[in-house]
Amino acid sequence: MNVIKEIKEYKYAPRTQNKKKLDIAYGVDEKYLFASGISITSILLNNDNSAFAFHVFTDFLDSENESKFKKLAKNRCADIILYLIDCKKLKNLPCSERLNYSTYIRFIIADQLCGSKDKILYLDADIFCNGSIEALNDIELGNNACGVVKDALGKNEKATLSMRLDIPGIEDHYFNAGFLLLNLVYWRSHDVTHKAFALFGSKKYEGKLVFFDQDILNILFFGKTINVSAKYNLLYDLNHERKRKNCALPDLNVSVLIHYFGITKPWHSWANYPSCDLFKKAQAASEWKDHLSIPPKIFEELKICAKHSFYQKNYINWIKSHAKYYFG
Structure with missing residues (x-):
């Protein structure tokens, strides 16, 4: 899928021979571009002695945000590569009000990088770092497609999942696609993007794909994943803040990567909770420190x-x- 329109590279990381670099990628539209920059900042704040290359794929890049990514790379001595892409084909795929075409950018990412990289860490832009992720670089994927963290399925979702996706037992292995430690050797040799797009048009799954690309990746990778500690993709729904008296919320302090996966994001104007402090700290240290909270x-x-x-x-x-x- 040749959709790359332009590549801008800002490489300020020191060149060291003895450090293994971890490639980290984001796929965002205009709405989430600033969040990816803050997510990158949060990783750099918590990983002083690690080596990274950040890849940001987007269909929107104005001069203001481009300048901010360049400053972030220079001020934090990091490598940041921006990819301006054409998403026209993605807009023909199934979408909803909450999940738009940008959710499919991860396929473009893997296709673009699989020719030069063996492994990448894909992160959603609403994931923010609270500790060292260096151990992820040491995970050997072998013949597996991906390192994953299991999704937090509700009782009803779990009960119907195997029937909906027609795979017995998948409910015990179903993962959240916001964190993907991708084996690009596997991706390349198994032609994952081609198979995924074929499934989107399959009558077998017509009307059954609730989470679209996440469902498809779970189908294609079933039995070919390794579980990574949940601390690397702690699923935190800010909407549960209203229900603190009735439910136990996860402890953010013991997690490394916090994924604010619900409809309420930490940058929303009504997200006034201590659990958003991690995001606010990273934002204050980022080039997007003046970005205003977003109203409904x-x-x-x-x-x-x-x-x-x-x-x-x-x-x-x-x-x-x-x-x-x-x-x-």
Whole structure:
């Protein structure tokens, strides 16, 4: 899939012979571009003595963000490569209000890098670092397709998953695709992208792919993954903050990579919780420190914002969000 329009390289990392470099990749649209920069910052803040090359694939790159990535690379002595890509073909694939075409950029990433890299770490841009990830570089994937962390499935999802994807037992191995330690040798030799796109058009899975590319990768990689410690992809739903009295929330302090996977992100205007401090610390140290918090824009966000505002006793914002939700 030849969709690369332009590549910009900013290489400021010191060249050392004895350090094994870990390649880390992000695939984002305009909405998540700033978040990928803050995620990179969080990794660099917590991994002073490690060697990385960061690859950011996006279909939007203005001069302001380009300058910020360049400054980030220079100020933090890092290698950052930006790939401006054409996503027209991806926009023909199944999407939803929450999962748009950018979720498929990970296929472009693997195809682009599999000719020069044997292994990469793919991260969603809503994952932020709280410790050393150096151990990931030492994981040997062997003949496996990927190193993964199991997803946090609800009871209903788990009960219907094997029937929905037509693979008995997959519920015990189903992984979250926000963290993928990809074996690009496997990807290349098994022509994963071609097989994945064929499944998207398959009648067998018509109407059954709830999580789209995540479902497809779980189908293709079933029995070919190795489990990585959950501390490298701690799934944290900020919407559960409202339910603290009724449920136990994960301890962020013992995790290395925190994945804010719910509809509420730590950069949202209603995400006023201590659990967002990790993101805010990284943002304050990043080139995006002046990026303003983002207000609710779609109906689902307005509804969620109203609930959080009520819980936080911000009744004025609760009324405003309710009014926008019901009256537009």
